[in-house]
Amino acid sequence: MKIAITGAHGVGKTTLAEKLLEHLPVYDLRPEPYYELQELGYEFSETPNTDDFAEQLNYSIKQITASSDNVIFDRCPVDIMAYLEALNGIHYINTMYDKAESAMEDIDLIIFVPIEEPDIITYQKSDYPELRDAVNEILKESVYDFGIEVIEVKGSLDQRVRQVRAKIS
Numbered sequence: 001m002k003i004a005i006t007g008a009h010g011v012g013k014t015t016l017a018e019k020l021l022e023h024l025p026v027y028d029l030r031p032e033p034y035y036e037l038q039e040l041g042y043e044f045s046e047t048p049n050t051d052d053f054a055e056q057l058n059y060s061i062k063q064i065t066a067s068s069d070n071v072i073f074d075r076c077p078v079d080i081m082a083y084l085e086a087l088n089g090i091h092y093i094n095t096m097y098d099k100a101e102s103a104m105e106d107i108d109l110i111i112f113v114p115i116e117e118p119d120i121i122t123y124q125k126s127d128y129p130e131l132r133d134a135v136n137e138i139l140k141e142s143v144y145d146f147g148i149e150v151i152e153v154k155g156s157l158d159q160r161v162r163q164v165r166a167k168i169s
Contacts, residue, residue: 001069001070001108001109001168002064002067002069002070002071002073002106002107002108002109003020003027003071003072003073003107003108003109003110003111003168004064004072004073004075004076004078004104004107004109004110004111005017005072005073005074005075005076005110005111005113006075006076006078006079006110006111006112006113006139006143007079007112007113007114007115007136007139008079008082008115008131008132008133008135008136008139009127009128009131009132009135010127010132011113011114011115011136012113012157012160013074013075013113014031014032014074015157016111016113016153016157016160016161016164017029017072017074019157019160019161020072020161020164021072023161023165024070024072026070027070027071027072028067028070028071028072029071029072029074030063030067030071030072030073030074031074032056032074032075033055033056033057033059033060033063033075033080034056034075036059036063037055037056037059042055048083048087048128048131049087050084050087050088050089050091050092053080053083053084053087053089053092054084054089054092054096056075056080057077057080057081057084057092057096057100058096060073060075060076060077060080060103061077061096061099061100061103064076064077064103064104064106064107065103065106067106073107076104076107076110077096077100077103077104078100078104078110078139078142078143078145078146079135079139081093081096081097081100081142082135082138082139082142083131083135085138085142086131086134086135086138087131101146104146104148105146107146107148108148108149109148109149109150109151109167109168110143110146110148110149110150110151111150111151111153111164112139112143112150112151112152112153113152113153113160114136114139114140114152114154115132115133115136116154116155151163151164151167
């Protein structure tokens with residue numbers, strides 16, 4: 001099974017992915033494209049921009065298409081396209097949509113981690129709160145556009161893990 005965890009920044013995707021690995025020992029975790037690209041030497045701009053997210057989108061598509069089963073992806077094309085939309089990168093979305101849609105066909109389950117009210121994750125004000133909110137709103141609508149099963153998780157980390165485990169068991 002290929003599982004993608006999606007959501008805006010600072011919602012607990014990585015923490016959830018790492019905790020899920022404790023319960024799913026046969027799974028591998030693919031880190032966010034941002035971090036893998038950094039390790040490969042890609043230099044990101046100081047502020048979020050469409051070129052950087054387009055690079056991440058291409059890399060995310062490669063991650064999915066090159067992976068075998070039993071993988072958890074920390075981010076996928078769905079949330080990267082939400083960032084592009086929030087930054088008005090419509091050109092990239094239009095040119096990459098078919099490739100992203102094709103890659104998403106390999107995903108069996110999307111775990112959507114929304115911003116909760118009240119927000120249970122503490123993040124720094126310097127972490128682009130307006131962008132975070134915009135991406136969250138876009139994802140609330142677009143996460144269901146690919147015809148893939150979606151589970152929206154909420155609550156504490158343990159509650160989120162229980163929700164996912166109940167869904168995949």
